[in-house]
Amino acid sequence: MTAVKITDRLTVASQPTQETLATLARAGFTTVLNNRPDNEEPGQASSPAEKEAVQRAGLAYAFIPVAAGTITEADIRAFQKIVSKAEGPVYAHCRSGTRSLTLHVLGEALDGRMQPAEIEPFGRARGFDLSGAVRWLSRRAAQMPQVKGFYEPRTGSIQYVVTDPKTRRCAIIDPVYDFDEKSGATATHQADEILAYVAREGLTVEWILDTHPHADHFSAAHYLKQKTGAPTAIGEHVTDVQKLWQKTYNWPELKTDGSQWDRLFANGDVFAVGEITGRVMFSPGHTLASVTYVIGDAAFVHDTIFMPDSGTARADFPGGSAKALWASIEAILALPDETRLFTGHDYEPGGRAAKWESTVGEEKRANPHLAGMTEERFVALREARDRTLPMPKLILHALQVNIRGGRLPEPEANGKRYLKFPLDALEGAAW
Structure with a gap:
């Protein structure tokens, strides 16, 4: 298993063993961030199983599964949020660590702290191929x-x-x-x-x-x-x-x-x-x-x-x-x-x-x-x-507003607005 410290708050790694997860708290980590989708390969620990092991070790757990060709800005921003709000150092992993590091450098590039030309040398110096991150930025620009x-x-x-x-x-x-x-x-x-x-x-x-x-x-x-x-x-x-x-x-x-x-x-x-x-x-x-x-x-x-x-x-x-x-x-x-x-x-x-x-x-x-x-x-x-799904809890509240383009009911004489809530209006709906 490979683990590389990227910043004081972030280490990226390949798939950790159960034994490694148990030692991370003693090493000073507070959060494990799993970037690996379930069922990538036989024998891979599922996210629920890893979460249980991580929490048993006294650590917080987050799950942002990504595949190399389908990373989106939502994934990048979620990764940034977990790292920035964690109580201490974050141990982020996928199969090899490349996707975790890719999410980090893409966030740095989107926020202007890293130029695209700096990404591949940054990765090589740490043992990772980040050419996919450069291609991602190029596709996004187009x-x-x-x-x-x-x-x-x-x-x-x-x-x-x-x-x-x-x-x-x-x-x-x-x-x-x-x-x-x-x-x-x-x-x-x-x-x-x-x-x-x-x-x-x-x-x-x-x-x-x-x-x-x-x-x-x-x-x-x-x-x-x-x-x-x-x-x-x-x-x-x-x-x-x-x-x-x-x-x-x-x-x-x-x-x-x-x-x-x-x-x-x-x-x-x-x-x-x-x-x-x-x-x-x-x-x-x-x-x-x-x-x-x-x-x-x-x-x-x-x-x-x-x-x-x-x-x-x-x-x-x-x-x-x-x-x-x-x-x-x-x-x-x-x-x-x-x-x-x-x-x-x-x-x-x-x-x-x-x-x-x-x-x-x-x-x-x-x-x-x-x-x-x-x-x-x-x-x-x-x-x-x-047939098994209950109605959305706001359906009778929301439709009377939304069929008027988002206009709330007009205030009544006392200055208050009132919604009208019909009883038994949706016959046969699941409870």
């Missing part, structure tokens, strides 16, 4: 648009700022308005973090886009429009969703013409983010109104496809359809294999750090709901699984 994800842990949602680096114009996709159902408190922490990023990067917001009316969080689209003046948009079939939920809420005064947004996109409509062309794909199944935004080489698929280890989205909401979802996924997977896919949720399966970027090729190869799947088998799998 990608258009630039995409920054913001993870919201309360609901597992990811929000995006999508930027044309030439014009510094951007779109915000699926922003979250903070809501605590226990206290009824609202806040704009998530949206304000996005605004701070936009200001820090010197960006101009050109669009505020929702992929669909969300069932698990409030949309911050209206709040961000007030702050930036940028137009809001959603798919044109939001009017069908409005009519559906108008009945559920017994809300005859609700406008169901989509006028709460500045633009309703039809399938095939185009728009621009700076000089980068965006295209709208109607992607029903999860909801009646879901759309995918294809902007340059990036597609924002929200509740259709999750990360390859997480399958696909449910299709049992009012107006949902597993058969329609399959057709929408097939259209997304017909995009070029190198197309970057950005999902709208991640629930950190297996205790790994949150991730949200994959590619069409990765999904076709590794997503168990898609690889080698037929429509008939997918529909049966999806419908069987959906």
Whole structure:
């Protein structure tokens, strides 16, 4: 086994033995960071087994599994966060240590503390081949648009700022308005973090886009429009969703013409983010109104496809359809294999750090709901699984806000806002 000290806070290593893990606390380490996916080779200790051994030794454990060809900025930032917040030195490992060191140097390069030309010599001096890190930076520089994800842990949602680096114009996709159902408190922490990023990067917001009316969080689209003046948009079939939920809420005064947004996109409509062309794909199944935004080489698929280890989205909401979802996924997977896919949720399966970027090729190869799947088998799998899932805890709270473009209810005579909560509205839902 090889272990190389990189900084006072970071050592990278090859796969440690159980005996090595037991001695790390005595060597001064406080955290073990596993960068190796499970099942890479026969006999490899699983993440749960390693976690148990590490915690038995009195150490903290973190799991950020990566493969050399699929590292994303989310992995890099998660690695940085673990190292910076650890109580002491971190022992990061993969099979050989190369991926762990790659995550470190990519973070240094993205933050401007290391130049690309310095990376390979840095690795060679420590016994590692970091040519893959240099290639990663080169690929990233060629990608258009630039995409920054913001993870919201309360609901597992990811929000995006999508930027044309030439014009510094951007779109915000699926922003979250903070809501605590226990206290009824609202806040704009998530949206304000996005605004701070936009200001820090010197960006101009050109669009505020929702992929669909969300069932698990409030949309911050209206709040961000007030702050930036940028137009809001959603798919044109939001009017069908409005009519559906108008009945559920017994809300005859609700406008169901989509006028709460500045633009309703039809399938095939185009728009621009700076000089980068965006295209709208109607992607029903999860909801009646879901759309995918294809902007340059990036597609924002929200509740259709999750990360390859997480399958696909449910299709049992009012107006949902597993058969329609399959057709929408097939259209997304017909995009070029190198197309970057950005999902709208991640629930950190297996205790790994949150991730949200994959590619069409990765999904076709590794997503168990898609690889080698037929429509008939997918529909049966999806419908069987959906029957076991309870409704999102905020669905009845959120839809009455989100079918109005993120507008909260108007204050009543006492100055307070009230949500309307229908009882027994979702018949047959799992508890």
